[in-house]
Amino acid sequence: MAGPAFRAAAVRVRVPATSANLGPGFDSFGLALGLYDDLVVRVADAGLHVDIAGEGADTLARDERHLVVRAMRATFDRLGGQPRGLEVVCANRIPHGRGLGSSSAAICAGIMAARAVTVGGVEALDDAATLALASEIEGHPDNVAACLLGGFTIAWTDAFDGEGTPTPGSGAHAVTVEPNRDVVPVVFIPGDPVLTEVARGLLPGTVPHADAAANVGRAALLVEAITRRPELLLPATEDRLHQDYRTPAMPQSAALVAGLRAEGIAAVISGAGPTVLALTDASTAEKVLGFAGEGWAAHRLALDTEGAAVLPLSQ
Numbered sequence: 001m002a003g004p005a006f007r008a009a010a011v012r013v014r015v016p017a018t019s020a021n022l023g024p025g026f027d028s029f030g031l032a033l034g035l036y037d038d039l040v041v042r043v044a045d046a047g048l049h050v051d052i053a054g055e056g057a058d059t060l061a062r063d064e065r066h067l068v069v070r071a072m073r074a075t076f077d078r079l080g081g082q083p084r085g086l087e088v089v090c091a092n093r094i095p096h097g098r099g100l101g102s103s104s105a106a107i108c109a110g111i112m113a114a115r116a117v118t119v120g121g122v123e124a125l126d127d128a129a130t131l132a133l134a135s136e137i138e139g140h141p142d143n144v145a146a147c148l149l150g151g152f153t154i155a156w157t158d159a160f161d162g163e164g165t166p167t168p169g170s171g172a173h174a175v176t177v178e179p180n181r182d183v184v185p186v187v188f189i190p191g192d193p194v195l196t197e198v199a200r201g202l203l204p205g206t207v208p209h210a211d212a213a214a215n216v217g218r219a220a221l222l223v224e225a226i227t228r229r230p231e232l233l234l235p236a237t238e239d240r241l242h243q244d245y246r247t248p249a250m251p252q253s254a255a256l257v258a259g260l261r262a263e264g265i266a267a268v269i270s271g272a273g274p275t276v277l278a279l280t281d282a283s284t285a286e287k288v289l290g291f292a293g294e295g296w297a298a299h300r301l302a303l304d305t306e307g308a309a310v311l312p313l314s315q
């Protein structure tokens with residue numbers, strides 16, 4: 001059977017950084033942030049050419065091991081066949097291994113680009129199938145949901161293995177909700193990374209029932225707090241399921257979260273860390289920027305409500 005046809009024109013995809021968990025919503029909640037990676041892909045006659053600027057330019061492999069390329073290959077397989085050649089140009093701004101969803105952004109960008117350069121690709125791999133594939137590659141759905149959909153997202157999967165990881169092919173789903181416009185995210189990014197794999201390795205197989213029950217209540221409250229009642233964000237972002245267990249890998253981040261929370265600021269470990277996310281308002285954001293001191297890059301970010309987008313090449 002003949003494989004799919006490909007478009008000759010290049011495609012540009014923009015994908016947002018994301019913060020997962022937001023305290024109590026482990027592997028479920030995500031928030032899309034106004035910090036973006038850009039990807040331009042063109043189907044070529046032969047070979048694979050990968051160009052990288054920005055984050056990872058000095059460290060990432062420029063071959064089939066590159067995560068964007070791996071996501072594209074998986075997508076082309078689903079769509080019925082690989083193109084003869086590929087040119088991939090990455091402009092990376094999301095820092096890697098910091099808990100801001102860089103791997104999810106790479107995966108979502110690759111899938112979106114691959115389906116956009118394939119004739120009939122968007123129809124053959126619709127948005128629901130895109131989320132499921134991205135989640136399967138990433139291993140959990142929270143970051144990819146926020147990256148694809150934008151806004152505040154609640155994600156879930158149909159089935160889990162004994163480790164709490166979605167079973168491959170089990171299907172991932174998500175809804176997006178518009179966050180309250182008064183919520184202003186501030187991120188404190190430390191110099192050194194902690195890989196998600198390492199941070200997940202610190203989690204116990206089971207947790208006390210009381211801790212699980214506490215998180216259920218806070219997670220439910222967070223949906224109300226982040227959409228309608230930001231004054232409840234401090235209690236709503238309390239977590240007992242993952243942050244404390246990860247402290248040995250990121251003691252300074254844990255201390256920063258505790259320090260900010262003692263000042264009444266809704267601070268959490270962003271994703272698997274070690275970045276700290278504070279959910280503030282416009283006046284507090286300016287005051288907290290200097291809170292972490294030397295060795296941290298502090299940024300006030302916008303909320304992204306659009307998610308991953310295929311854009312004109314000129315934009």
Ligand SMILES: Nc1ncnc2c1ncn2[C@@H]1O[C@H](COP(=O)(O)OP(=O)(O)OP(=O)(O)O)[C@@H](O)[C@H]1O
Nearest residue numbers: 067096097098099100101102103106195196271272
């Ligand atoms: N733009 C990219 N291009 C290629 N590979 C990437 C890119 N971004 C991330 N990666 C790969 O993913 C790794 C980081 O993934 P990891 O899941 O550990 O952190 P993260 O996604 O930044 O954080 P978190 O999942 O906690 O939000 C990098 O070391 C690199 O191998």
Ligand SMILES: N[C@@H](CCO)C(=O)O
Nearest residue numbers: 020026027196271272
């Ligand atoms: N929910 C994930 C997000 C990081 O990828 C975790 O905390 O491990």
